[in-house]
Amino acid sequence: MEEIVPEEIIKLLKEEQSRGLAIKLLETSHNKTLYYMLIDSKQIQEDETNFEFE
């Protein structure tokens, strides 16, 4: 089984401000794996890490 993540979603995920929109779009999608992955990652507070990737 494959789950192809649409390029539009990948693009939305690249920007912090459009991440919320990606989550909203995924909430109504058929396969919810990526939706829950994003929900889990959101629950971790940003201040738990000192290493800045940007």
Next chain:
Amino acid sequence: MTNLNYSIKQSNMELTEEQRLIVESNENIMVNAGAGTGKTATILAYAKEKLRLNPKAKILYLVYNKEMKKEADLKFKGLNVRISTIHAFAFQHLCIMGKRPYLGNLNKTEVEKIINKTEVEKIIGGISQEKFKSLIKYLEFIDGTDKECPTTHFAYPLFDKFRERALPQSHNNYLKEFCNSGVKLDYDYILLDESQDVSMNTVNFLESQPAIKVYVGDTNQAIYKTLNFTVDVFTILSHKEFKLTQSFRSSTYCLKEANKIIQYKLDDESYFLKGLTEGRTTGKLATLSFTNSGVFHHAIKTMGRGLSFYINVEKLDSITKIVTELENTFTNVKRHPFYGKFASTRDLKRYAYSIDDFELADAVKLYEEYRFNTIPYLRRLASINDPKSSYCILTVHGSKGLEFDVVDYKTLFFKRKDVQKRFAAREEEIINLVYVAATRASKINI
């Protein structure tokens, strides 16, 4: 050059300049290949070129594990190259020499009877089942490259039993026996994969061989030094080093994190991985965890959400055993001799963290969350596990060599306080582990 181009065209491979220099070389070399930079394709092109120049050339390709052997068997199909894991190779040779290894699992109680328990406690701290595995690895290490273990060492009686075949040998134990046998192999080329994590015995053995050696690996992915006491060839040998930096897996965007980690580790901006405009599509997603208990914890959560997933069930039995012992101890059904020393799961968890037994700490955490339901849930995981699922929940160690479109390695791994602390302290192995995790995605890390 013309001939080389011809052979490359024949095999439908377009080599980059970095790869071409490796394929054309004819001396002992080390190939430091970044994640996803076509390491196997380069080895394949190398072998093809040597066989084109001399069809009678004898080539041995030593791979890391059985999975890699299966993959290499397919890729090298039709080529006269002997492919084997180093352990299988050693095993077969010892059998030919009439010294068949005695394999099996070492029993903790039996080992404790033979060696000094106080000495063991001094070295590895606690004596939990997980730590027992560390002891065995430690014993393999101190047995290391010396031909004999000093008679004064506390582990000497144990090695005596190994030699007599009175106790089951570990894989590294018979590998050492083979490496010290003085045998000379009839090969023109020996190619060693995963050279960043090999035993010192293997390195010494290969260096004593007359063949041309090609060591391939990624120095930034050396993650078994502590667990298995391995060495990184790139830091101990001085053969000519080549680098592979063009990724055929990940997008430039996706590699930003990996490059940042490399810079953090090396403080050298000249070394970085070059990515693709768009990452390769695999149709797979993954969440990576630090421990096996963390994997199962997350899989139970995923099961509750009604999603399909793939987990490696190999470790399920050992974690179920720990949880069963925890449950028996803290419900006073049957107190475990070690866990029973602690008044509460909280105290045990604190102790586990203090001796860096993260697997035990996470197993306690798992039990604390699901209590009586933990064992039934763990049993259910095995029955609904779907190897064909597009969603993989794996440990970072277990994810090595694999790739996915989207990866979350932060929630269950990188953002853990213990990992953060070690990363901030610039512990090389934890930085490498973060690098391994950050290079699994082809499109995006979330």
